[in-house]
Amino acid sequence: MNRYVIEKIGEAAALEQLAEEAAELAQAALKLARIARGENPTPVTRKSAFDAFVEELADVKLCVSVLETEYGNIDTEGTVAVKYQRWLHRLSKMAE
Numbered sequence: 001m002n003r004y005v006i007e008k009i010g011e012a013a014a015l016e017q018l019a020e021e022a023a024e025l026a027q028a029a030l031k032l033a034r035i036a037r038g039e040n041p042t043p044v045t046r047k048s049a050f051d052a053f054v055e056e057l058a059d060v061k062l063c064v065s066v067l068e069t070e071y072g073n074i075d076t077e078g079t080v081a082v083k084y085q086r087w088l089h090r091l092s093k094m095a096e
């Protein structure tokens with residue numbers, strides 16, 4: 001099925017779709033953070049914001065899945081492990 005999408009729209013359009021969905025995910029994450037922080041009121045409920053976050057995350061995952069048809073499996077496991085360790089290191093340097 002993913003091959004069908006790539007053949008219909010091409011690699012560039014799939015990348016553009018990913019960028020668009022990633023931007024929407026960023027907006028949804030920011031809205032959820034705004035609600036979590038509670039400093040700047042919004043009429044959007046937490047449930048609605050969370051549902052939007054999940055929807056945009058699904059859109060991003062779908063685009064990545066389609067692009068893996070073009071690129072093969074995109075293995076991020078090693079990179080994730082390195083970045084996670086770096087994050088933990090930075091956190092450990094924080095003043096308590």
Ligand SMILES: [Mg+2]
Pocket residue numbers: 021024055056059
């Ligand atoms: Mg979307």
